[in-house]
Amino acid sequence: MLHVRSGYPGRAALVLGTVLVLGADVAPLAGHFSTHMVQHLLLGDLGPLLIVLGLAGSLQLAHPFAALPLWSATLVAWHLTPLYDAALEHIWLHQLEHLSFLVAGFLLWASILLDGPPWFTAARKLPYVLAMWLVSLGLSQVFIWSDHSYYSRYSVTDQRTGGGVMLVEGSFVMLGLVVWLLLRVLAESEARQRLLEGR
Numbered sequence: 057m058l059h060v061r062s063g064y065p066g067r068a069a070l071v072l073g074t075v076l077v078l079g080a081d082v083a084p085l086a087g088h089f090s091t092h093m094v095q096h097l098l099l100g101d102l103g104p105l106l107i108v109l110g111l112a113g114s115l116q117l118a119h120p121f122a123a124l125p126l127w128s129a130t131l132v133a134w135h136l137t138p139l140y141d142a143a144l145e146h147i148w149l150h151q152l153e154h155l156s157f158l159v160a161g162f163l164l165w166a167s168i169l170l171d172g173p174p175w176f177t178a179a180r181k182l183p184y185v186l187a188m189w190l191v192s193l194g195l196s197q198v199f200i201w202s203d204h205s206y207y208s209r210y211s212v213t214d215q216r217t218g219g220g221v222m223l224v225e226g227s228f229v230m231l232g233l234v235v236w237l238l239l240r241v242l243a244e245s246e247a248r249q250r251l252l253e254g255r
Contacts, residue, residue, distance in 0.1 A: 058170075061112040070110025077103035081154050086144060089210035093218035097225050100131070100157030105229070108165040118166035120176055120184060128191045130160040135195060141208050164188065168233070178240035185233055192226035195219075 060070060080098035085091040134140055134153050143150040168181055199219025205212050
């Protein structure tokens with residue numbers, strides 16, 4: 057079961073993540089693709105990350121085999137199909153888009169940061185995170201190198217800028233996550249070694 061992580065840092069992360077999500081949802085950022093991308097990254101990546109950092113426990117829906125495919129499909133479906141333009145025209149669809157980013161991002165981060173299956177160790181999370189980064193990287197490259205705009209409202213230049221925003225944000229988040237996981241791998245290795253020596 058999920059519960060709020062004890063201590064000030066956990067509560068602060070939960071509050072900050074919630075504020076980020078709510079603020080991004082109501083902010084008028086859809087005028088340019090680059091700022092709209094910032095909005096989507098706050099809703100589907102940074103906001104959920106902070107919310108999950110403020111929680112502890114486990115969530116059955118956040119199984120690694122389900123969370124990554126769901127997140128990937130959500131990201132690609134909303135950005136590379138006519139759904140994106142349709143969401144700009146219909147507020148209810150736009151809100152559904154935002155909600156789907158939030159849910160998919162929350163489940164993905166929960167699968168990585170909260171208690172999960174015993175086999176999903178820090179060492180096994182590294183290739184999982186690499187796959188996550190490759191999805192984000194691939195989508196950003198589509199935007200950066202495409203010679204045509206995928207959307208009726210945005211120019212190719214604006215689209216490329218949005219792809220750059222996605223590339224930079226994703227790279228920084230992934231770098232921090234990889235460093236954290238490597239430290240966890242070392243800690244788990246030391247714990248196993250102490251267990252063996254205790255025998």
